[in-house]
Amino acid sequence: MKIIHGKTLEEWKRDNPNLHTIMETEETFWRNPKYKDFEEAVSKLSITLADVKEAEERLIRFAPYLIKAFPETEEANGVIESRTIRIPKMKKAMENHYKMQVNQEVFLKADNLLPISGSIKARGGIYEVLKYAERIAIDNGMLSYDDDYSILTNKSFGELFSQYSIAVGSTGNLGLSIGIISAKLGFNVFVHMSADAKEWKKDLLKEKGVTVIEYNSDYSKAVTEGRRQAQANENMHFIDDENSKDLFLGYAVAALRLQKQLEELGIVVDEENPLFVYLPCGVGGGPGGVAFGLKLIFKDSVHCFFAEPTHSPAMLLGLLTGLHEKVSVQDFDIDNVTEADGLAVGRPSGFVGKLLEELISGVYTVEDEHLFQLLTMLVDTENINLEPSALAGFPGVIHIINQPDFQYPHATHLVWATGGSMLPEKMKKENYEKGKSYRKNKT
Known part of the structure; x- marks a missing residue:
């Protein structure tokens, strides 16, 4: 008899009815029973809005450097940010596809177009590296907060940073x-x-001069080995996607910018006009940071949902069981094999899961075929091409309009598009044709 963390599988299923469909890798929608009002939940946490604003200020200091080093950021004055756009044609296609009326507006947060690296990871990943570089430069007496940070493009800084190393474990975008x-x-x-x-x-990455170390194993192995490498080198900084507060804060800055964008779009977010946000989730750092920032800004007027592949429901299992990083999808005989490579994570971040345990409204899972169908629909309707994992947010809209207690006539739905602009053209075409084939078979 299989024992999973002190309980039999039958005991787990008895206590968590959703486990039946999760283990069958069927699409599942889970409402978080531990969800609490914002003020009650946030009172127990150590990270604050002041921390997020400090991260925003650091990114502003680095804007002159980013303009000089990455000219594509000049148009946005060195700010790494994406647009929030209406997608009425995709909404109409979804209504036809799901045979359901969507009476509220649906927006896309186009992180697939973020400058430098074309995914949500451009937020947290770049932020943590910049913070590390700033500390080294200041400690070596070469930089002060009052300087024009464009001086960081000078050769002397490259020589300084060449004495240091950075390591990370990743499924790709980070x-x-x-x-x-x-x-x-x-x-x-x-x-x-x-x-x-x-x-x-x-x-x-190799073209950029990065040393890539490959493993015939999943994400957890890559992280473990990256962490081990950094521990053996005092001048090497390990960026820990599972536990990094700096990564988390870099992602959370998105909420401050989204608040301004929604105001410019004339979108009101309050008790009568709530915001529903759907975030593709791998280990949890990116969506967790964004969700936390949004809760700090909009409090009880925003509901955030994580979306995971049916074969990689790591965060869902971590939250549902309360075991967080102590549980893996393999514990429940789920294989963690998905074409949504950015979400192919078998064990969630305990740091994120515990922080959001009472703030995240729910989690749902999506089949790979479903992702590809949505991918093709989005290209056909809005001419927007995302990587498969970035489509996971869309089914959330349908889940929510089916929830009796979430019936708000003036709600706003925001699907977070987490990556895709850097995909090679050949792969974009292959993904599109695959989605077309799945849609044809479904018809």
Whole structure:
């Protein structure tokens, strides 16, 4: 008889009815029974809005450097940010696809177009590297907070940073963001990649001068090895996607910017006009940071939901069982094999899960075929091409309009598009054709 953390499988299923469909890798929608009002939940936490604003100020200091080092950021004055856009044609296609009326507005947060690395990871990953670089430069007497940070492009800084290294474990997008910014600054960079990482992401990193170390195993192995490498080198900084407060705060800054964008779009967010946000989730750092920032800004007027592949429901199992990082999908005989490579994580971040345990409204899972169908629909309707994992947010809209206690006539739905602009054209075409084939078969 199989024992999972002190309980039999039958006992787990008895206490958690959702486990039946989760273990069958069927699409599942789970409402968080531990969810609490914002003020009650946040009173127990140590991270504050002041921490998020400090991170925002650091990014503002770095804007002159980013403009000089990455000219594509000049138009946005060195701010790494994406647009929030209406997608009425996709909404109409979803209504036809799901045979359901969506009476509220649906928006897309286009993080697939974020400059430098084209995914949500450009937020937290780049932020943590910049913070590390700032500390080294200040400690060495070469930089002060009052300086024009564009001086960081000077050769002397590259020589300084070349004495230091950065390591990270990644399924792909975090490695890209950290590899690109770290190599540009002059660091030695080591990206430990899991077996599901796409070949083009590895190739791009190598082109940038990054050392890519590959494993025939999943994300957890890549992280473990990256952490081990850094522990053996005092001048090596390990960026820990599972536990990093700096990564988390870099992601959370998105909430401050989204607040301004929604105001510019004329979108009111309050008790009568709530905001529902759908975030694709792997280990949890990116969506967790964004969700936390949104809760700090909008409090009880925002509901955040994580979306995971049916074969990699790591955060769902961590929250549902209360075991967080102590449980893996393999414990429940789920294989963690998905084409949504950015979400192919078998064990969630305990740091994120515990922090959001009473703030996240729920989690749902999506089949790979479903992701590809949505991918093709979005190209056909809005001419927006995302990587498969970035489509996971869309079914959340349908889940929520089916929930009796979430019936708000003037709610706003926001789907977070987490990556896709850097996909090679060949892969975009292959993904599109695959989605087309799945849609044809469904018809």
